[in-house]
Amino acid sequence: xxxxxxxxxxxxxxxxxxxxxxxxxxxxxxxxxxxxxxxxxxxxxxxxxxxxxxxxxxxxxxxxxxxxxxxxxxxxxxxxxxxxxxxxxxxxxxxxxxxxxxxxxxxxxxxxxxxxxxxxxxxxxxxxxxxxxxxxxxxxxxxxxxxxxxxxxxxxxxxxxxxxxxxxxxxxxxxxxxxxxxxxxxxxxxxxxxxxxxxxxxxxxxxxxxxxxxxxxxxxxxxxxx
Amino acid sequence: xxxxxxxxxxxxxxxxxxxxxxxxxxxxxxxxxxxxxxxxxxxxxxxxxxxxxxxxxxxxxxxxxxxxxxxxxxxxxxxxxxxxxxxxxxxxxxxxxxxxxxxxxxxxxxxxxxxxxxxxxxxxxxxxxxxxxxxxxxxxxxxxxxxxxxxxxxxxxxxxxxxxxxxxxxxxxxxxxxxxxxxxxxxxxxxxxxxxxxxxxxxxxxxxxxxxxxx
Numbered sequence: 001x002x003x004x005x006x007x008x009x010x011x012x013x014x015x016x017x018x019x020x021x022x023x024x025x026x027x028x029x030x031x032x033x034x035x036x037x038x039x040x041x042x043x044x045x046x047x048x049x050x051x052x053x054x055x056x057x058x059x060x061x062x063x064x065x066x067x068x069x070x071x072x073x074x075x076x077x078x079x080x081x082x083x084x085x086x087x088x089x090x091x092x093x094x095x096x097x098x099x100x101x102x103x104x105x106x107x108x109x110x111x112x113x114x115x116x117x118x119x120x121x122x123x124x125x126x127x128x129x130x131x132x133x134x135x136x137x138x139x140x141x142x143x144x145x146x147x148x149x150x151x152x153x154x155x156x157x158x159x160x161x162x163x164x165x166x167x168x169x170x171x172x173x174x175x176x177x178x179x180x181x182x183x184x185x186x187x188x189x190x191x192x193x194x195x196x197x198x199x200x201x202x203x204x205x206x207x208x209x210x211x212x213x214x215x216x217x218x219x220x221x222x223x224x225x226x
Numbered sequence: 227x228x229x230x231x232x233x234x235x236x237x238x239x240x241x242x243x244x245x246x247x248x249x250x251x252x253x254x255x256x257x258x259x260x261x262x263x264x265x266x267x268x269x270x271x272x273x274x275x276x277x278x279x280x281x282x283x284x285x286x287x288x289x290x291x292x293x294x295x296x297x298x299x300x301x302x303x304x305x306x307x308x309x310x311x312x313x314x315x316x317x318x319x320x321x322x323x324x325x326x327x328x329x330x331x332x333x334x335x336x337x338x339x340x341x342x343x344x345x346x347x348x349x350x351x352x353x354x355x356x357x358x359x360x361x362x363x364x365x366x367x368x369x370x371x372x373x374x375x376x377x378x379x380x381x382x383x384x385x386x387x388x389x390x391x392x393x394x395x396x397x398x399x400x401x402x403x404x405x406x407x408x409x410x411x412x413x414x415x416x417x418x419x420x421x422x423x424x425x426x427x428x429x430x431x432x433x434x435x436x437x438x439x440x441x
Contacts (some may be wrong), residue, residue, distance in 0.1 A: 016435070214240060
C-alpha cells in the first residue's frame, strides 16, 4: 500500500470520496513533490478530507489551497486555506492568481463541467512551476451531455487536441493562452476517468534524430536502412 | 544523463539514430524491467544498434527480439532476429506465435498508420500485465505519406484517441471490437513523438467514501 492508500483507508479525519484507483495515480504523479514543500491547489473541497490527505501525504511544509463555489463549513487548520469562488468565473480566477503562490500540484475535482475545466486549466496551468502536475478527476462526465454546452468544446476533445499538438509537434499560433499551455506541456496521461498533464521544459534540439554507432564492416558502401 | 543516453553516446554499438529527447521517456517506462528476466521486442531494427543498447541496458537476463523485413545478420547472445512484414496481418500473427509473452514492445517500424494499428491489434494481447507498448515517431500520424493527417480518420493517433474515449465510457460503452483491448489498459500517455499504452488489469470500482462522516 502506498501512503495515499494507507491514509485513505484508515483516516478518521474529515470525509472524502474518491475512486480508489486514483490513489495509485496520486502516488505516481505527486510523490516526486514529497518533502519538497509543494503548493497544492484543489478545486472542489467537499467535506475537506482530501485537503488533509495532501497535507499528510506530501510531508512537512506542504501548503494546501482548497477552492469551492460555496462555503460549506468553517474550519481552521494550519497550512490549509479554503477560498470561496467559482472556477468558471474569469474575474475570480484573475483574483486567485494574485492570492496564491506558484502551484506544483493542481487537482480539478470541481463542477466537472467542460467549460469550467478548460477555463480553469488555461488560467492556472500557466501559473504552475516547471514539472508541475495538473490532475483532472472524473473526466468521464465530459462524455455526458449534461456536462458540456454544445456551443463549447468538450473537455475530452480539448485534451485530445493538446495531445495532438504535443505528439505531432504541430505548428500553433504563438501568443495565445493555449499556445502557452502547449509550450509548457511535457506529457499528457489518460487514465480511466482521469487526465494528467505534466509540465516541464524539455529540449527538442536538434529537431532530427542523432545517429551514433559503428556502420557494420560489410555494409560500409551501401545505403542501408536508417 | 541516464544510462541509456550514456550507452547511446558511447557509440560502442552498430549504428542507430534516435531523437535525443526519447531517452528520458524510455528510461521512465523501461527502468522497472532492468536486470530482470524480461522480453523486449522491437519492430524495425535498422542496423541493429538499438538492440545492442537494449541488451546492455536491461542486463544479462534480458531477451531482445528484433523483427524486420530486411534482416541484418549479426550473431549475438540474447538477441534474436525474426523476419516479419508490417503490412501483413498474417505475418504479424505469425510473429506473435514465435514470441514468448512480452514485457516491452517498441514499434519503430514503417511508421505507417495502418501497419501500426495491425501491429497493436496483433501484439498488444501478447503483452504481459504491466507491460509497456510504445510507438515511436508518431509525428508521422500527422503526415500524408504515412496515411496520417490532423484528425484524419484511420491515423494511428485517431485510433488511440478512440481507445481513450472508450476507456472512459465504462459501462455506457457500445460493444465494439475495441472491447478486448480497453479492458486491459491502465493508461495511455502522449509525449512529443511517442505514444505509450500501459497494459494491466483495470482494477476499477465505484468511488469509496472515507473519513469521519460527521465532519
